[in-house]
Amino acid sequence: MDFNDTPQQAAFRTEVRSWLEANAERKVEGKRGLNRRIDSEKGLAIAKVWQAKKAAAGYACLGFPEEYGGQGRPLFDQIVYDQEEEQFDVPRSFFAIGLGMCAPTMMTYATEEQKQRHIPPMVSGEEVWCQLFSEPSAGSDLAGLGTRAVQDGDDWVINGQKVWTSGAHYSDWGILVTRHDRSLAKHKGLTFFFLDMKSPGVEVRPIKQISGASDFNEVYFTNVRIPDSQRLGGVGDGWTVSLTTLMNERLAVGGAPPPDAMDLFKLAASTQLEDGEPALADRAVREKVADWYVQAEGLRHIRSRALTALSRGEAPGPEASISKVVSAPKLQDISAYGMDLLDIGGSIIGDEAPADSAFQNGYLYAPGLRIAGGTDEILRNIIAERVLGLPGDIRVDRDKPFEDIPTGR
C-alpha cells in the first residue's frame, strides 16, 4: 500500500496545481464561492467560460482520445486533476452528464462523422447534452418506458413523455430511448436515438423538488421528428445501448453533499446542551458522531480502493452502489440529528438559519438522493444479484408482449 503518487503522477499534479493557481482562486472555508446555488442560466454562462479555458489548456477531458478533444491520458490523471481542482473555487459542472454518459454512448455507437461533429463541442462546453430515459411509469423499472417511435420515411416520429431529465432546459442535444414496437417483449422493443433538443415538438417543463430547487425537468414529445441517421444501434437494440449509458452512470453517482460526520462534529463542538457543556461532551452525541464518521471514512477508503483498481484498468465494481446506498440515508440522518441538537431553533431555514442552513437543506435534499439514480431498494437488489450471486426476483413481465404487461390501469 502506498498513498503517494507515482513520479509521473506527481509531475502531472504539480503541473495541474500551478495551472489552477494561475487560473482560479483557492476555496476559502465559510465562503460560498462560485458553487453556491445560482440561477442556472447565469451559472451555465460562467461554467462554459471555465470549461472552455480548461479545454484550451487540455484539461477538459483528459481520458478522451486526442482526436475528440481529449489527451488520451490514463484514468488516474483525471483523478489527480479532479483532486486538485476540488480545492479551487470553480463553477459546478453542467457537463457531467454529457461527458460522463452521453459521450461514451456516442463513442460506442455513433458514426465517425457524428463523433467528430459532436464530441469536441461537448468537451469544450459549447454544447450541453442531456439524457432522456425515465418516464412517469418507468423509473426503477426503466425498461417499462412507453415513449413511442414510429418510422416515417427517413425519419422517426416521437410521441410521449420523459421525466427526471437534468438540464433539459439548457441542453442542446439529448440521448433518447423509445419504444418502437409494443407487441415485442419489454426489452426487445426499444430503439435509441440522439436528437437536437431544439427540434419542434420538444417541450421542457421544470420539476420543483421538495428542496425548492429544480434540478430536473419533464420533457414532452409531440410529433418530434428524428432522422434515422441519428439512431444509435439497431432497431430493437435500445436496451443494449441504454446499458452502455447506465454502466457509465453508476460511475458518476455515489457521494452525497454535506453535512457529513465532521460537520456534525463541528456543530456539536459549538453547540451547548442542557448543562452548558458543548454537545460534543455528551456521550450520546459522541457515539452518533463516531458511527457516522466510521461510515464516512469507510466510503472514503472504498473510493480509494476503487480508484486503485480503476488505475490498473480493472472494471468498476459495486463501489458506487455501496456509496449511494450508505451516503443518502446517512445524509438524511445526520441532517435530522443536527437539527435536533439545535432544538426548535433547528427548524429555522433561510437567511437566519443556524450553520448556514446546511442541516436543514440536507434534510430536504436527502429524500431525493435516496431515490434519484437508483433507489435504496434497487441498489440492494443489484448488490445481492451481481455481487453475491443471489437469484433474481421472480419476473412476471419478462417474456410477455409489452402491451400485455399489467400496469394497474
Added chain:
Amino acid sequence: MDFNDTPQQAAFRTEVRSWLEANAERKVEGKRGLNRRIDSEKGLAIAKVWQAKKAAAGYACLGFPEEYGGQGRPLFDQIVYDQEEEQFDVPRSFFAIGLGMCAPTMMTYATEEQKQRHIPPMVSGEEVWCQLFSEPSAGSDLAGLGTRAVQDGDDWVINGQKVWTSGAHYSDWGILVTRHDRSLAKHKGLTFFFLDMKSPGVEVRPIKQISGASDFNEVYFTNVRIPDSQRLGGVGDGWTVSLTTLMNERLAVGGAPPPDAMDLFKLAASTQLEDGEPALADRAVREKVADWYVQAEGLRHIRSRALTALSRGEAPGPEASISKVVSAPKLQDISAYGMDLLDIGGSIIGDEAPADSAFQNGYLYAPGLRIAGGTDEILRNIIAERVLGLPGDIRVDRDKPFEDIPTGR
C-alpha cells in the same frame, strides 16, 4: 379507559389470589424457584401435580366448556387467573401446546366420544400432547411438508420426519399433518390425524439448540399405523385443519424472556464506567435504556389493548405478530449491549457469570426466538398482507402438483 377490574372480575381475582396463597409460594426476587431450567422428566412430574391441583380446584382451563373439565368462563377470567398465578412460584406449564393448540383443534374436528375421552385428561395434566407440523424442508413454508400417509384398510401408514416438536419425548398424544397425495396441488394433498405417541415406529430424538437446551425434537415415522377414525377433517382437508391450530398458535406466541429494558436499567445503575460513575449516568447508555423501555412499554400496552378486545369477544388482531417481531430482536440487542457494559467480563457464562448470566443467556437464546413460531421475515409478510392489505408475494408453487414444485434437489 379504566384499568380496574369489573366487580365480577375483582371478586374472582380475590378468590383466585386466596386459593393461590393457600396452595403456592409467592415469588421472591433473586430466587430462581421452580421455573428454573430443570430436567424435563422431573419438571414434568412436578408440573403434573400442580396441574392436577388446579384442575381439582376448577382453575385448570377456565374457558373450556364444563363437560370437558373447564368452567365455561369468559376469557378475561383466564387472564385474571394468569396475572395472579404469575406472581407465584409455580412450575412451568408443559401443557400449553396441548391446551392452547391441540384442544381447540380436537374440539372443532373430533367426534364427541373422542372429545370426552381426550380433553379432560389434557386439562388435568394426565396426558400431554404435542404438535407435529414442521419438517426439515417445510418451516416457513409449512405447506411444503412431505411426510406421507398411505391408506391401508382401516389404517393409514405414515412415513417421514417431523422437526421442532416441543415436548415430543414426554407426550402421550400428538396432532399430525401429512401428505396423502403428491400429485395434487400443495395445499390440497394434506390430511390431518391425531395419534398415540407410543405407537410402534415413532422415534423421538432431541435437538440441542445454541443455548445448550433441548426444547425441541425430531420425530421419525417408520410405517406408523393410525386408525382412520383418528383422522381430523376429511381426506385432503389437512391445510384447513392446520389453520385452526395455527390461529391458536398466534395467540400463544409473542413475548420474550428477560432481560428487558428495566433489567438493563438495573445493570447500568450498578455497573461503573471509565470515570467511576454508574453506567446509567452516561447519556449514551441512557438513550439505549430509553429506546428499549419505549418499545417494552409499547408492547405491554399493546397486550392490554388486545386483552380489552378479547374480553369483548373480538377476534385477536395482529398483536402477537407485532410483539414477536419486536421482542425477539430487542432481546438480542439488549443482551449484547448488557454484555458490552460489562466489558470482557461480560463474556463469562455459568456459575461465575455476572447478573446471573441473564444477558449471556439472552444472547444465546434470542436467535431461536427470532425464528421459532414464525421468522421476523414471515411475520412482516403477515402484517403487510393481512393488516395493510398489500398484495401477496408472486407464487410459483401455488397451483402446481406438489411433486413438480422445485426443491433445489
Added chain:
Amino acid sequence: MNFDFSDAQKALKKQTRDMLRSACDLTVPRRVFEDSSESYSKDVWAALVDMEAPATAIPEEYGGIGFGYLELCAVAEEVGRSLAPVPFSSSVYLATEAILMAGSEEQKKEFLSKLATGEAIGTFALSEGPGLVTANSLSVTYAGGKLQGTKSPVPDGDIADFAVVVAEGTTGSCLALVDLTGDGVSRKPVDTVDPSRSHAAITFDGAPAQLLGSEGAGWDLKNRVFDRAAILFAMEQLGGADACLQMAADYSRGRYAFGRPIGSFQAIKHKLADVYIRNELARANNYYGAWALSTDAAELPMAAAAARVGSIEAYQFASKENIQTHGGIGFTWESDCHLFYRRSKLLSLSIGSARVWKDRLVSALESRNAA
C-alpha cells in the same frame, strides 16, 4: 380493565375526522404552506372552534365544555392526521395548560373563556434562537411587571393574542403572561422547514406582563406543562404517521413496476410493516399517556416521555419512508409527501427533541426507582 376509548369518545373522534376531511383536505395546509401571506387557515380554525375543540378540556366553570383529556387526545390525533394549519397546539396544549396549571382564579376566569371560544389565541414562548435554552441561560427577563428580550422561534407568534413567556425573574425563573398586541412588543415572521405552521421572533422592550404562578417556579412549571403537552403532541404525531402509512400503502397497491404492484415486493411490504409496527407501538404508548393525563396519574412523567419519544420516531420514520415508497414523484414539490415530512420534523423539535425526552424518561425512571 378497559384500555380503549369509550363509544362517545370514538364518536367525537369520528366527528372531528369527518369535519377535517371536508374542511381541511391537503390543499388547505398546502395553501398556507405556499402563500406566505396566510399564517394559518382561519376557516379550519373557525370550524374547530365551532365544534368547541379548544374548549374540550377546559372545565365548565371557566367557559369550557369539560370533556377531559381523553377527548382532547382523540381530537389531537385527527388534527395531526389532517395537517391542519392552525394554532391548535400553541393555544390548546401549551397556553391553556399553562394557565390551568399556574393561573390564579382571576387569570383562569379571564383567559380560559377566551381560549375556549377561540376569541383569543395563546402561545408559549421558550426558545431563544438555535440551541437549547436552559434554566441558567435565559436571556429574556421579567422585572417590575415588564418583559425584556427576544424569543424565537415562537410558534404562532405572529398571530397569537397573548403568550406565556418563560423568563428570568428577579428571584429565579418565572412564567409571564403578555399581551402580544400591546405596547413594547414587536414581532417578525421566521421561516422554518414547515411553513404551513407559522413562527415568529418576538422582541419585548418593556412589554407589560403579569406573573403566572410564583417567581422561581418558572422552569418547573414549564417542565410540568411540557409533560402534559407531550402527550397531546404525540397524538398529533401519531395522526400524521398514520396518514403517511395509509398514503404509502394506497400508493404501493396502485403503482406497478415490473408488471406487478410495488406493494407485492418484500422491500416495500416489509418497510411498510415496519412503519405499521412503530405506529402501533406509539399508539399503545400514547393511549397509556392519554390515560395518565386524564387521571393525573403518578406515571405521567414516564408515560409522557415514552409517548413523546415513540411518536417522534414513528412520525419521522413514516414520513420519510412514505416519500421513499412513492419513488420519484415522492420528492417533488407537487406531491403531498413532503408536507408530512416537514411537519414531522417541526413537531419533533417542538417542546424538545427525542434526545431531550429520552433523558427525561430515564430521569423519571430513576425517581420512580428511588421512591
Added chain:
Amino acid sequence: MNFDFSDAQKALKKQTRDMLRSACDLTVPRRVFEDSSESYSKDVWAALVDMEAPATAIPEEYGGIGFGYLELCAVAEEVGRSLAPVPFSSSVYLATEAILMAGSEEQKKEFLSKLATGEAIGTFALSEGPGLVTANSLSVTYAGGKLQGTKSPVPDGDIADFAVVVAEGTTGSCLALVDLTGDGVSRKPVDTVDPSRSHAAITFDGAPAQLLGSEGAGWDLKNRVFDRAAILFAMEQLGGADACLQMAADYSRGRYAFGRPIGSFQAIKHKLADVYIRNELARANNYYGAWALSTDAAELPMAAAAARVGSIEAYQFASKENIQTHGGIGFTWESDCHLFYRRSKLLSLSIGSARVWKDRLVSALESRNAA
C-alpha cells in the same frame, strides 16, 4: 496511490487461507468448543508456527522474519475466517506488541524470539472481572518485583507461558511481565460464551515479575498496545464476517421454500446486501488501519478506532443474520452458525467494546482538531 495489498502479500494471504482450510476446517474449532479438556488446537498452532505466522511482524534481529504489519493483517483475516482456536491474538497482537513497544533490549531478545518460534505463548492481562477496569480502579498491584491480586478473564490464561499484566505499581500504573508457570501463580479456567477460545482467572500471590517499560506509564502503554491490536483484531473480525456472509449466501441459493430459492426473496437478498455493505465498509477502514499500522502514521488512533468499531458491528451483524438466514437449522447446536455468533461476541468484548472505541475515536478527532 495504491490502496491494495501487494502480490506477495496476497500470495501470503492465500497460502495462509489454503493451509487453514485444510488444517482447520470447522470441525476443529467445534472440537475445542465441545471438549473442555482441549484449550486450543495444538495442531493448528503448530501449523501456523510452521509457516512462521507468529514471527511475521517481529524484526529479524529478534528472531522474527520481519515482514511487517500488512502481512500480519493478511494472516489475521484468515485466522478469523477459519475460527482457528489458537492463542494467536493473545500471543501475537498483544504480548508481542507490548514487548516490542515497551521492552528493554534484553527483554526483546529474551522473549521475542520465543514468541516468534512459538516456543512460548504470551498473553495480556487487564480485566479484573465483570465491568471496566480503569486507571484508578486497578486492584492487582506490583511492588518489590512481585504481583498480587487476580486478573479475570485472561484470554488463553490457562495455557500461556507468560503474561503482560497491567498493574498498579508504587508510582502509578505499570506493565509487568510474569512467568505463568512459576511460583505464586494459580490459574483456573473461566467459561465464556465462546468456549473455543479458552480464558482463565489468574491469581498472583507474590509472583515474581519484571517491569515492562517504566512505572507510571502502564495505562498509556496499554492504550497504545490496544490501538495497534485493534487493527489486528478488526482483521480477524472481518475474516469472520466474510465467512458468515459466504455461508449465508451459499445457503440461501440452495435452500428452497415456496418453490424457489430463499435467496430470491428480497427479505433475504436485501439483508445479505446489508451484510455485504457493512463488511465492505469495515474492510475499507481496516485496510486503511493496516496502512496506518504499517507506517506508524499519525492517523493511527483514528484509523484504529474506526477499524475496530466498524468490524465489531459488521461481525456482530453478519453472524446474527447468518443464523436468521438459515432459519430453524441455524439455531441448532449442530449447525456451525453459532460458532461464529459466539466468536463474534467474544471478539467484540476483547480489548474493549464498541462503546469504548467510539469514545476513543471522538477523543482522537478532538486531539487532531485541536492540533
